[in-house]
Amino acid sequence: MPLDPRAKRFLDTLAALNPPGALSLSPAQRREGLRHLLSFSGTAESVAATEDRTIAGPAAPLALRVYTPASAGAADLLPGLVYFHGGGLVAGSLDTHDPICRALVNAAGCRLVSVDYRLGPEARFPAAVEDGLAALQWVAAHTGELHIDPRRLGISGDSAGATLAAVVASESVRTGGTRLACQFLLCPIMDFAAESESRREFAHGYLVDRETLAHDLRYYLGPDADPADPRVSPLRVAEVAGLPPTVVHTAEFDPLRDEGREYAERLAAAGVTTRYRCHPGMIHLFYGMRALIPYATTAFGQMGADIRGLLEAA
Numbered sequence: 001m002p003l004d005p006r007a008k009r010f011l012d013t014l015a016a017l018n019p020p021g022a023l024s025l026s027p028a029q030r031r032e033g034l035r036h037l038l039s040f041s042g043t044a045e046s047v048a049a050t051e052d053r054t055i056a057g058p059a060a061p062l063a064l065r066v067y068t069p070a071s072a073g074a075a076d077l078l079p080g081l082v083y084f085h086g087g088g089l090v091a092g093s094l095d096t097h098d099p100i101c102r103a104l105v106n107a108a109g110c111r112l113v114s115v116d117y118r119l120g121p122e123a124r125f126p127a128a129v130e131d132g133l134a135a136l137q138w139v140a141a142h143t144g145e146l147h148i149d150p151r152r153l154g155i156s157g158d159s160a161g162a163t164l165a166a167v168v169a170s171e172s173v174r175t176g177g178t179r180l181a182c183q184f185l186l187c188p189i190m191d192f193a194a195e196s197e198s199r200r201e202f203a204h205g206y207l208v209d210r211e212t213l214a215h216d217l218r219y220y221l222g223p224d225a226d227p228a229d230p231r232v233s234p235l236r237v238a239e240v241a242g243l244p245p246t247v248v249h250t251a252e253f254d255p256l257r258d259e260g261r262e263y264a265e266r267l268a269a270a271g272v273t274t275r276y277r278c279h280p281g282m283i284h285l286f287y288g289m290r291a292l293i294p295y296a297t298t299a300f301g302q303m304g305a306d307i308r309g310l311l312e313a314a
Contacts, residue, residue, distance in 0.1 A: 007282060038100075045070070047105060052064070052065050080148030081108065081154045082139050082156070083101060083115065086162070088213070089160045090121065092161070103300045111147065132167070155180055155183045157184075187284055189259070206284065240270045246272060246273070247303075247310060249299070251286055253283045273310070
């Protein structure tokens with residue numbers, strides 16, 4: 001399918017502005033750029049309730065935001081998702097991804113706990129992984145007060161947040177930690193050391209380019225870490241057979257498309273219940289620019305249906 005006309009118009013406008021290359025940006029400039037992009041999320045959906053909490057983290061307090069879908073009451077027992085925002089593990093926050101969380105929680109009909117994990121370069125790898133594991137363990141231990149069904153607790157994220165979700169799920173299985181009912185990965189970065197066909201085909205001009213990925217990796221990892229480490233690139237984990245039922249969504253014109261598909265295929269081959277969906281004509285982060293790319297509304301409906309299917313089967 002050709003590139004969606006609204007997405008093409010956005011990319012053409014962006015190219016005409018001739019923005020500086022990502023490698024020249026400071027982390028603060030990268031964060032402001034993502035914040036600006038996500039200002040096109042459109043009007044945030046109403047939900048029944050949000051609650052900001054702070055829990056003890058491995059190195060510093062961790063902020064969480066708990067969402068209740070519009071269709072539910074405060075005391076209803078619901079499935080739950082722990083969610084990690086995107087931003088290359090150097091950008092993004094509870095606030096930048098608030099509209100995405102609202103749309104996702106309403107579509108999926110579950111409670112969602114968004115995690116404000118530490119970012120590089122202030123806190124380099126494996127700080128985000130440590131925070132992710134701590135947040136998952138805390139939610140699992142407090143499902144009663146959160147009104148989450150412990151049998152139907154999943155993990156999710158978008159972009160590099162989906163990378164983090166996959167790493168946390170894998171580490172939890174490896175160490176005998178929290179049992180997860182599902183994982184939902186939206187446009188994930190699954191192999192920072194990859195050179196796939198889609199990375200070559202969409203290396204420039206499709207929002208997330210080679211320089212953006214290199215910028216984020218540099219500030220997240222630092223000079224000594226290995227991008228092929230499975231805690232950085234979860235496609236390279238040795239064993240996937242024990243992972244929870246999984247949904248992976250990618251975008252057709254996203255350089256990360258092929259590694260997301262390969263991860264889904266690997267899980268399916270290992271006997272993991274897996275659903276893979278590639279959104280036609282879409283670019284990376286389309287779901288965060290609903291005011292510019294209306295198809296995002298349709299996509300959230302599909303995401304919600306896929307998540308519901310896994311959680312209801314748990």
